[in-house]
Amino acid sequence: MAAPKMSMGKPTADRLPCNTTSFQKKSRSKLVSIPGTRPSIQNGQLIVSTGVTSLDYVIGGGLAVGTLLLIEEDRYDSYSRMLLKYFLAEGVVCGHELYVASALDHPNDILQELPAPILDDIASPKTVEDQAKSCDPESQDAMKIAWRYQHLPKVQTALASSSRFGHYYDVSKTMDPEICQAARCHGFYLPEHSTAVTSPTATRQSPMPETYSSLLNNLQEVIHREGFDGSVPQTKSRNILRIGLHSLGSALWGDDLCCHENPSHGHALTTFLYGLRAMLRSSLSVAVVTVPSHLIQNRALMGNITRLCDTAIALESFRGSERETNPLYKDYHGLLDVRQLPYLNCLVCDLPDNKDLAFKLKRKQFTIERLHLPPDLSETVSRVSRGELTGTAMVGSSGCGSGSTGNRHLDF
Incomplete structure (x- = not known):
């Protein structure tokens, strides 16, 4: 059998050079640079602050962009509502856009109750008296005693610096109305939407009541119109949309989840969360949803709601219970339980060091701490x-x- 002929005379253009290879150096993907965000040290995901630095630490550094945080409300909806305000206030300080939906209070009324940020000496302009004190030679001589500390910032300045990830707020004061008006906010107030009342035939055909469908469509319209989904060419710098949905699942939203053990709209809220997570995954947005879990009688449905969210926490207030007067809990106002943490770019989630957590409301700040009980009685x-x-x-x-x-x- 004749051997195959070697095409030695063919030009080299028909063949690959000997020094070529299919190996390509993997370049590190660049994250979007947006004010008020940073990459997570655990999974490299772009995260934002919840507004409560202690809560950021508990859930792994912050909320990842494109995820959903579920807050199970306390019995009187006081501390869960406060966490929602912290989340929105952090968005105002960072320059993020807001989307607030509620069936009880108007979104403008919620924005007027946001806590005031603690401003430091760098962010606030100095008065004439402060400038005179800094120029006083006696004060300069006094600083010579501690010369190595004169360039270090004060404690409050270090905590409330605008360049810091996550800010501190004073709950005893409300945010300046001028700052709130400068923020761009989109509101959804249920009584103002006439589509909330529908015919019984339309309710049977749709897995969700018209209230949830209207909210989901309005939210999708805002995300697409403002370019958070990336479908519109970015003519301006990218930004984050913070979505705050208050007390979903209650009877005010037309949902009977809290009224019966076997509700007729048992899958309404879970269907809404499916659609909401789909929009969050493909957009530069993050959402916080509060649910009155203590009113939901079917615990299996509540378990499905929790699993549909990326991060879930539960608040249990001592108000109105025997623990309010119990000396063991005199330093706290309630317990915080971490129900679920997200699995993002990793096989396991970042668990907190200690799961025995409690919260307390000081005169100005809301903090989450480890629960310390005395070893003996x-x-x-x-x-x-x-x-x-x-x-x-x-x-x-x-x-x-x-x-x-x-x-x-x-x-x-």
């Missing part, structure tokens, strides 16, 4: 408190405790 503790603590510890040690937040946090 003093004589000042009543017999009722002693029996409650002993019984809870026995339930936690036997492993038969239910899903109650108080039992988990008292297990030591």
Whole structure:
């Protein structure tokens, strides 16, 4: 059999050169540079602050852009509403656009109740008296004693600097109306939408009530019109849309989830969350949703709602309960339970160091801390408190405790 002929005389253009290779150096993808954002050190995802620095630490550094945070409301909706205001106030300070939806209060009324940011000496202009004190030779001589500290910022300046990721707020004061008016906000107030009342036939055909459908369509329109989905060529710098949805699942939204154990719209809120997460994944937006979980009788449906969200936390207030007067909890105002953390670009989520968390509202700030209980019972503790603590510890040690937040946090 004749051997194949070697085409030695053909030009080299028909063949690949000997020094070529299919290997290409992988270039590091560049994240979008947006004020008020930074890449996460755990997964490299672009994150924003919730407005509460202690909450940012608990959930892994902040909220990832394109994700959803679920807040299970406390019984009186006081602290969950406060967290929603912190989230919106952080957006105003960072220059992000806001989207506020509510069926109870008008979005403009919610914006007027945002806490005031703690301004530092760098951000606020100096008065004439401050400039005179800085030029005083006696004050300069006094600073020579601590010369190595004269260029260091004050403690409050370091905490509230505008270049810092996450800011601090004073809940005893409201934000300046001029600052709120400068922020770009889109509102959805349910009583102002006439599409909330529909015929029974339309309700049967749609898996969601018209209230959720109207809210989802309005939100999708805002995201597309303002260019947060990337479909419109960016003629201006990119920005983040912060979405705050208050008390979804309540009867005010036309949902009977909190009224019956087997509601007729049992899948209405889960269907809405499916559509909301789809929009968040493909846009530069982040959402916070509050749900009155203590009113939902079907715990299986509440479990489905939690799993549909990326991050979920639950607030349990001591107000109106026996723990409000219990000396064991005298330093706290409630418990915080981390229900779920997101799995972003990793196989496991970043769990907090300690799951026994409590929150308290100081005179000016809302903080989340580790729950510290005394190792032994003093004589000042009543017999009722002693029996409650002993019984809870026995339930936690036997492993038969239910899903109650108080039992988990008292297990030591």
